[in-house]
Amino acid sequence: xxxxxxxxxxxxxxxxxxxxxxxxxxxxxxxxxxxxxxxxxxxxxxxxxxxxxxxxxxxxxxxxxxxxxxxxxxxxxxxxxxxxxxxxxxxxxxxxxxxxxxxxxxxxxxxxxxxxxxxxxxxxxxxxxxxxxxxxxxxxxxxxxxxxxxxxxxxxxxxxxxxxxxxxxxxxxxxxxxxxxxxxxxxxxxxxxxxxxxxxxxxxxxxxxxxxxxxxxxxxxxxxxxxxxxxxxxxxxxxxxxxxxxxxxxxxxxxxxxxxxxxxxxxxxxxxxxxxxxxxxxxxxxxxxxxxxxxxxxxxxxxxxxxxxxxxxxxxxxxxxxxxxxxxxxxxxxxxxxxxxxxxxxxxxxxxxxxxxxxxxxxxxxxxxxxxxxxxxxxxxxxxxxxxxxxxxxxxxxxxxxx
Numbered sequence: 001x002x003x004x005x006x007x008x009x010x011x012x013x014x015x016x017x018x019x020x021x022x023x024x025x026x027x028x029x030x031x032x033x034x035x036x037x038x039x040x041x042x043x044x045x046x047x048x049x050x051x052x053x054x055x056x057x058x059x060x061x062x063x064x065x066x067x068x069x070x071x072x073x074x075x076x077x078x079x080x081x082x083x084x085x086x087x088x089x090x091x092x093x094x095x096x097x098x099x100x101x102x103x104x105x106x107x108x109x110x111x112x113x114x115x116x117x118x119x120x121x122x123x124x125x126x127x128x129x130x131x132x133x134x135x136x137x138x139x140x141x142x143x144x145x146x147x148x149x150x151x152x153x154x155x156x157x158x159x160x161x162x163x164x165x166x167x168x169x170x171x172x173x174x175x176x177x178x179x180x181x182x183x184x185x186x187x188x189x190x191x192x193x194x195x196x197x198x199x200x201x202x203x204x205x206x207x208x209x210x211x212x213x214x215x216x217x218x219x220x221x222x223x224x225x226x227x228x229x230x231x232x233x234x235x236x237x238x239x240x241x242x243x244x245x246x247x248x249x250x251x252x253x254x255x256x257x258x259x260x261x262x263x264x265x266x267x268x269x270x271x272x273x274x275x276x277x278x279x280x281x282x283x284x285x286x287x288x289x290x291x292x293x294x295x296x297x298x299x300x301x302x303x304x305x306x307x308x309x310x311x312x313x314x315x316x317x318x319x320x321x322x323x324x325x326x327x328x329x330x331x332x333x334x335x336x337x338x339x340x341x342x343x344x345x346x347x348x349x350x351x352x353x354x355x356x357x358x359x360x361x362x363x364x365x366x367x368x369x370x371x372x373x374x375x376x377x378x379x380x381x382x383x384x385x386x387x388x389x390x391x392x393x394x395x396x397x398x399x400x401x402x403x
Contacts, residue, residue, distance in 0.1 A: 001102045003037045003054060003068060007095050007112065010213060013069040014090065016217055016241065017058035018231065019084035020065055032080040033058050034127040035100070037073050041126075058083060059120020059130050063210050066130070077102060078124030086110065089117045112210035133242055135230035137200045139173060143225045143238065144383060147218035148347070149180050149191050151210050152394060155206030155341040158184035165205055165250040173202040177373075180323040181255050187338050187398035188255055190374055191344065205248035206234060259397060260365060261376045265327035265358035267301055268369055271353045275343040277308050277319045278336060285310035285336040296401050297336040301357060302329030310336065332360045333401040342366055342396040349390040367398040 017033055022067040039046040041057040045065075046055060052073060057066045079102055090098055093112035102108045102121055112118045150169075158166040161184065180191040214236060218225060228235040235244040281297045300307040305320045343366070346353065352369040371377030374395040 001035075001037055001078060002074040002099070004072045004097050004099045005054070007090060007093065007098050009174075010090055010098055011087070013056050013067050013206075014083065014087055016243075017056055017065045017067060018087040019213070020058040020060055020063065021307075031082065032122060032127075033083045033272065034078070034080050034124055036078045036124065037071065037076055038066065040078055040124075043127075044130060057130060059128055061128060063207075063213075063243075064130055064231075066133070066242040067240050067242075067391075069240075069302060077138060079106075079108070080122040080124060081108060082119065082121075082125050085119055089119075124200075131181045131230065131233045131244065133228065133230075133235050133237075133244070135233075135235065137202060137229040137240065139178075139195075139199060139202070139222045139227045139229075141195075141227070142180065142222050143218040144220045144222065146221065146225055147215050149178075149193065150215050150218075152191050152345040152347065153182040153189040154196075154211055154215070154347055154394070155179050156182040156184055156187045156189035156206060157211075159208070161185070163249055163250075163253075165252045167209075168207045168248040169204040169205050169211060170252040170255075171202065171206055171379055173199060181246060181252070183253060183255060184188060186335070187342065187396070189342070189394070189396050190259065191256065191392075191394040192373060193393065202229060204229060204234060205250060205251075205252055207245055207248060210245040214243060217241065241374050245329070256374075258363065259374055259395065260356060260358055260363065263327065263358055265301055265325065265330045266356040267323040267325045267355045267357075268352060269321060269323035269355070270341055271304070271346045271350060273321050274306075274353075275346075276342070277321050278340045280319065281310040281317050284312050296333050296337045297339065298331070298333045300329075300331050301325060308376070313396055330357045330360060332364070334364075334398070335401055338398050342398060345396065346394075347390075347392050349394050361400060363397050363399050367394065368392050375395040 024335050034057040036043060038050040038053055038057040052070060053222045054067050054071045055068045057221055058064055093115055099364050100108055100110050106121050108121045155168055161167050166183055172179045175194055176197040177192045178195040181190040196300060221297055227239040232246055233244050234247055285297050286293045297310045304324050307320050311320045350368050352373045354369050356365045370379060372393050378392055379393055
């Protein structure tokens with residue numbers, strides 16, 4: 001195989017794929033990228049002209065990526081090349097044309113300008129079979145919107161939880177809403193946006209680790225990403241990139257049952273002020289040198305303020321944040337990191353939140369000041385917002401520390 005690429009276009013194609021191929025695996029070819037010049041119909045359908053196109057694939061048996069890049073093909077071929085090696089080499093070569101020339105002894109010469117490298121490759125036939133990129137349900141959403149929804153919920157997704165479903169996020173499309181939910185037993189985060197009503201309903205669980213990687217590929221733009229839902233896989237199509245994974249085949253918890261609909265105490269305040277106070281409290285509460293693993297921050301809610309305090313072996317901190325409070329006074333403690341993650345996920349467009357308390361030992365919720373659909377408020381009927389503020393529909397729920 002002999003083929004020539006433009007350096008910048010080749011890097012754009014292999015950089016996201018190389019991150020998947022670097023996962024250590026007992027199957028050696030999984031640690032490489034499959035180069036098909038031109039795309040082989042036996043390896044899957046290809047949209048468009050294949051005459052001067054190279055298709056690049058990465059697959060670790062759970063998730064994968066497939067993309068394509070324009071090139072000049074002198075000799076056709078299909079080979080597996082180390083993803084980490086080729087990315088390092090191509091980045092190091094001078095700008096301009098990059099040529100990959102593979103001989104019959106499975107040696108690839110990668111050259112550009114006056115520089116060249118030689119590495120070993122594997123036959124393309126050894127690459128594992130990838131799923132077909134087909135599905136009976138297709139949905140489109142602006143990339144910035146999906147990226148924002150993931151970023152505002154992913155912090156609450158579990159990692160290595162015995163209940164497999166909690167290691168992912170629940171995605172539902174129903175009744176004109178798209179909703180994402182994440183939960184790790186100690187905290188819950190959910191967000192929704194308006195979506196077309198004349199589409200098939202959907203309820204699937206997507207692995208959290210996959211969604212974290214997806215956000216790095218999504219652009220902060222109006223460009224659409226297409227979600228294709230198959231039998232066992234979900235595929236996200238962004239221009240020439242297909243990024244996919246196996247869905248989690250399990251039943252998600254009924255998260256609606258744990259969301260409180262009324263509160264004994266409600267505080268209205270500026271999220272930026274509270275976030276700053278919690279960040280300062282974490283300097284003391286997360287005292288690793290002092291051996292403090294509790295990372296606890298305490299709230300005293302009452303009057304027209306919330307008193308925030310933390311104590312560790314290295315010292316203490318105290319601060320008050322102004323708030324409009326209704327209901328009973330309450331004293332409660334939190335994991336500082338849990339609280340900070342929830343506050344950091346609040347969109348910048350939300351300049352006032354409400355925090356609901358039901359005593360010192362029950363879950364605490366954070367929503368926009370006008371509430372959310374999740375707690376039983378129809379946000380479409382809420383008052384007009386201040387200039388520059390947008391209506392958001394989210395809820396974060398987390399449990400207090402009980403000692």
